[in-house]
Amino acid sequence: MAAPPPPAVALVKASLYVGDLDPQVTEMDLVKAFNIMGPLVSVRLCRDRLSQQSLRYGYINFFSPSDASKALACLNHTELKGKPMRVMWCQRDPLTRKTGVGNVFIKNLDPSITSARLEGIFCKFGTILSCKVAEERGKSKGFGFVQFASEDSSMAAVNSLHGTMLDGKEIYVSKFVKKNERKKAYEEPKFTNLYVKNLGEDVTEDTLREKFSEFGKVRNVLVMKDAEGKSKGFGFVNFESHEEAKTAVEALNGAVIGSEKLFVGKAQKKAERKELLKREYKEMTNSHIVKSKASNLYVKNLDVSIDDRKLEEHFSSFGKVTSAKVMRHDNGVHKGFGFVSFSTPDEAKKALDALHGTIFQGRSLYVAIAQPKEERNREMLSYYAQYPLPSFCSSDSDIFSSRFLQTYYSFPPFPMLNPVSSLHSHQPIMYQDYGKSKGEVYSYMPQSHQRNVFTYIPERSQQRSYMDYVYQHPMGYPNCSVAARELRNDLSTSWNKRSRSAAFFKQAVAKKAWAYV
Secondary structure: OOOOOOHHHHHHHOEEEEEOOOOOOOHHHHHHHHHHHOOEEEEEEEEOOOOOOEEEEEEEEEOOHHHHHHHHHHHOOOEEOOEEOEEEEOOOOHHHHHHOOOEEEEEOOOOOOOHHHHHHHHHHHOOEEEEEEEEEOOEEEEEEEEEEOOHHHHHHHHHHHOOOEEOOEEOEEEEOOOHHHHHHHHHOOOOOEEEEEOOOOOOOHHHHHHHHHHHOOEEEEEEEEOOOOOEEEEEEEEEOOHHHHHHHHHHHOOOEEOOEEOEEEEOOOHHHHHHHHHHHHHHHHHHHHHHHHHOEEEEEOOOOOOOHHHHHHHHHHHOOEEEEEEEEOOOOOEEEEEEEEEOOHHHHHHHHHHHOOOEEOOEEOEEEEOOOHHHHHHHHHHHHHHOOOOOOOOOOOOOOOHHHHHHHOOOOOOOOOOOOOOOOOOOOEEEEOOOOOOOOEEEEOOOOOOOOOOOOOOHHHHHHHHHHHHHOOOOOOOOHHHHHHHHHHHHHHHHHHOOOOHHHHHHHHHHHHHHHO
């Protein structure tokens, strides 16, 4: 008796994608909508990494493929919080999503045509993976898309439905063409003059004319020769029209005449060739950079027992791992995160889809595409330009400003029900006004902060807490450690001799800290 498939394989066959969600839909809403179809493994609502706002799509994982099929049949195009959902099988293969195989474009649709009705019209031509009518503010934009499981089904739909009437309007149905390909076809330059190289010594102008005349009317032919009258191995052929020249390039580039394989292409001036080579080199370099970025994964929430070898073994089932590194402090202490680099972006994407949120050594993994520090900082600055945080102090304070806070703290505000708790290691940080007037208390939850930096000072540990704050300055100023030592020396005496008032201590520390900033 054959062994049952491993859970990871079964999960792929029982995973659904749900899109076009209302922004107010939560994970709990998805659970309530889908668990009536069968037991769920997990529900994931995708959110923006910075703002935590819903991206309006998610993934539903069932234990049983039959339950997933039932959910697809019953819940596709049904409303959740007043907006129809689009449910489809989760496509784990990035190639299928990106190539657009079986994708059909339909336009000139009547506003009354919905996604559900469009799918009912096209479903007779084959299995439909996805069907959507484009909308803006709840109203149809008059076009849509249908993706079939096979190219044959999509071509059958195009041949049968193109030019037919639907609710009094003649619809346009064609194979979907990507925007960059449409733009490229639109901007393609016209040419009639061709450059031909790798010509044998026995190839004459008459030979070229005879060969190229098969594709249209040739105006003239020229084979370049040296001073002795010998062929230089290249020449030019000029056609009557651009279409004829283009057909000749497609047919004869790489063809063999005599013993040589020809190169046939558009004749270009020297400046055009240089510009083309420069552009191709830049595109090649950019694609290499993008590919290397997309192949590198960031993995956090690792158990302290995980080393480089275990991390590589865990990810190696999804492709060739070129490197796996668990990050540690200088003293060897585990930082709880690491990086895994694959040979291709597709392998990295498969690992991300399969392992994000899964349990590894008792901990739930967070897996994402790795971002350079500069790119993360740009995103943070862009975000806080739109959503500034409140200042440390009131407007009449001369110690700290709102600019100071926005520059040094990189996490958005999240109000907490229980802002102060000594029971949790990752408790919210408290910010309190130390200005001339009494301020308010704000609570925030840190995100991706490696240090617990506190400006809230408990009454019993004010001296030590504030010196720690100066020492652990988030911008890492080189003089902060000097400031901490001087404060320790200056204030240890003052603290014993003078009044133990908190006001004196706060004023002294603030002045000393500001002097070093």
